[in-house]
């Protein structure tokens with residue numbers, strides 16, 4: 001809290017990061033006895049969850065946990081231009097086509113612009129109801145008698161404006177107040193409301209992060225604008241599992257669902273190149289194979305560079321240190337570039353072994369076996385640790401024609417052996433030196 005303007009934040013030391021937020025004077029504390037007592041109930045009783053309403057876009061429904069939940073609020077965040085409006089117009093149109101009432105309120109684009117987009121997406125003939133508006137008082141008036149509305153899309157929450165708040169659209173105060181109002185309307189009218197929010201790379205101060213705790217589900221739409229792949233990732237879901245992903249491909253006619261992401265992520269792989277290894281990952285319930293690429297370049301004089309795209313940048317120095325101390329690989333005078341091909345962001349520790357394989361392959365200038373996949377976590381003493389969902393990873397690898405897998409050694413303690421899918425030869429290793437030993441020495 002700052003009572004007056006300040007240029008520099010005292011807690012993080014950054015300049016120009018403090019946002020002004022005026023606090024409206026509140027009516028005094030409620031008079032004694034003015035509240036109505038709340039009802040308490042027993043734990044044992046009706047616990048029926050409301051039926052879900054699938055949008056018809058399978059990749060979206062999976063991330064939502066099976067479809068939209070009535071009377072819930074969903075935040076869809078992402079970089080500007082990543083495809084949020086496209087995704088939601090497609091989803092809204094698909095739902096409207098099933099006969100449900102769907103409202104799409106655009107505060108960013110005119111009716112004409114949205115109609116043009118609809119035409120491009122081939123959804124112009126759906127009975128979707130479209131409006132261009134930013135005044136939340138007007139919007140609220142139209143949502144108070146929602147009829148049998150199933151879904152209301154607000155694109156975007158940063159353009160909405162409540163005249164009782166004395167600040168501009170997009171400020172924390174406006175975003176928060178407008179969201180609160182819309183969420184109340186959704187609960188009262190039993191429809192699902194989707195709030196679209198732009199997130200900017202530099203932290204999104206006035207962005208949707210402030211309302212993550214207000215909504216029931218938070219989905220982030222990610223991707224690299226240079227790539228056609230888009231990943232919809234669930235980061236919060238009160239009604240289902242998080243960490244699910246939906247995979248899309250941006251085409252000139254909108255977003256196409258990608259039913260088999262592994263094939264897509266591996267499509268451009270060239271077999272015989274040193275510094276490449278295939279990681280058998282799992283995103284949510286879904287196995288995804290991706291290529292990890294490493295490039296080394298000698299840098300004897302300066303501070304060596306470590307550059308990472310698509311993986312946890314903090315884990316690379318740790319892995320390099322382990323490879324050096326426990327695997328005997330010398331990488332301290334070498335620039336290291338690491339890339340997860342295709343634009344997917346991998347956060348599983350299970351990727352360690354694939355990253356290590358790509359690094360050792362690059363260091364020894366020996367390609368990994370083209371039919372090999374890797375997964376396993378690596379600890380500080382060089383041990384290769386167990387990871388979850390071994391069967392799902394192996395099955396996906398076999399499905400895509402891989403014939404070998406390098407994975408953590410099973411420990412005796414009652415660990416069920418992994419199912420061995422047809423044609424997959426398993427190499428279980430317990431230490432990073434086993435991995436290094438599989439490549440010829442320099």
Ligand code: TYD
Pocket residue numbers: 078079080081082083084085086087117120121250251252253254255
């Ligand atoms: P958009 O949905 O407007 O992004 P957001 O709402 O997240 O800001 O998507 C904009 C980008 O998508 C733009 O660069 C053009 C591209 N695009 C396509 O490639 N194909 C299409 O069919 C559409 C509608 C957009």
Ligand code: MG
Pocket residue numbers: 084085086108155
């Ligand atoms: Mg948009």
